[in-house]
Structure formats: C-alpha cells, structure tokens
Amino acid sequence: MNENRSTPSAVDKRPRWGRMRFGDRRLSALWIAIPAGALVSSALAAVVVATGGGGPQPVVGAAVIVALTLGPCIGFAWVAVVDRSTLRGAAEQPEQSVESRWFERATSGALTDTLLIVGLGTATLAFTRVEVPTLIALSAVLMIAMGSVAVRYLAEQRRG
Structure with a gap:
C-alpha cells in the first residue's frame, strides 16, 4: 500500500x-x-x-x-x-475570507431592504392611521433585517 x-x-x-x-x-x-x-x-x-x-x-x-x-x-x-x-487551524486573515465577503454583501443589501420596507410600512401606517404597539413594530423591523440578511447570504453562497 x-x-x-x-x-x-x-x-x-x-x-x-x-x-x-x-x-x-x-x-x-x-x-x-x-x-x-x-x-x-x-x-x-x-x-x-x-x-x-x-x-x-x-x-x-x-x-x-x-x-x-x-x-x-x-x-x-x-x-x-x-x-x-x-490557534490550530485558524485562518490567518479571517476578514478576507469568502464567507466574510458574502456576509458583507448580504448586510449591505439588507440595509437597503430594511430601509425600503420600513419606510413603506411607516407610510402605509401613517395614511391608514393604524396604531401598532412599539414592541411589535421594533420586532418587525428586527425580523425584516434578520430575514433579509439570511436570504441574501444564502443567495451569495449559491452564487459562489
């Protein structure tokens, strides 16, 4: 052998x-x-x-x-x-890894998504005069941002 x-x-x-x-x-x-x-x-x-x-x-x-x-x-x-x-097996420059570039692109795109969705949602609530509790509104903003980052990261990962 x-x-x-x-x-x-x-x-x-x-x-x-x-x-x-x-x-x-x-x-x-x-x-x-x-x-x-x-x-x-x-x-x-x-x-x-x-x-x-x-x-x-x-x-x-x-x-x-x-x-x-x-x-x-x-x-x-x-x-x-x-x-x-x-550390054994640690990358020398982790900030220059492919994954960090994917995450950077995902978060920068998610900011745009979040601003757009929250802006449209705020305008809709202002015109319809619907009142939403603060906790629910902030939770929705957080979920939108996290969801957008996750979807964009997976898309970047698929693109390679």
Whole structure:
C-alpha cells in the first residue's frame, strides 16, 4: 500500500486551545479563562441569591446557577484572552475570507431592504392611521433585517 502522508504544517503544531500573551511569555489561554469564568459565574450566582432569586435553599440555588453558567463564562473569558494567531487551524486573515465577503454583501443589501420596507410600512401606517404597539413594530423591523440578511447570504453562497 502506498499512502500519501503529508508532513504536518506549522499550523498543525499550534496548540488546540491557544495561548495568550502575558508580558514576554505566552501562557495557555485556559490558565486565565478557567479562573476568570469561575469568578464571573460565582459572582452571577451571588447576585441572584442576594436578590432573592435563589429559591428556598439559596446554597442549592447558587450551585445550580454556577453549574449552568460556568461553561459559558469560561468560554467567554477564553474568547477574550486567547491570541487568535496561536490557534490550530485558524485562518490567518479571517476578514478576507469568502464567507466574510458574502456576509458583507448580504448586510449591505439588507440595509437597503430594511430601509425600503420600513419606510413603506411607516407610510402605509401613517395614511391608514393604524396604531401598532412599539414592541411589535421594533420586532418587525428586527425580523425584516434578520430575514433579509439570511436570504441574501444564502443567495451569495449559491452564487459562489
């Protein structure tokens, strides 16, 4: 059997979880992310328990809150401290990727769509004197914008 094995590139030698710069040294990003996430998660639990949201057994309530928020808090802390260039498989310049160009075109077109639809909708409501609650109107604007971006992004993706 003749297998074609490629040699590992420099990208493959980078650590899976990335590193952060700390002065002149580079430390694993998890060394900061885990304690920071645990601290933020504990603070959230303390705030919830202090405001009476911990239930009849505050210690159990705090433990549940910490258990539910620990993972996301560690994740957010990791994203905040990791040096992107140290991640295995990370694109060197993600802002120049095909997907980012698709997204840029989709969002710029969606702005035009949103302005047009909201302008026509506002004019229609003004002439018909129909009153719409603010929450519904703002939700509609948000849904129009999000829907337009999604449709335009998929269209850009199909075009290639």
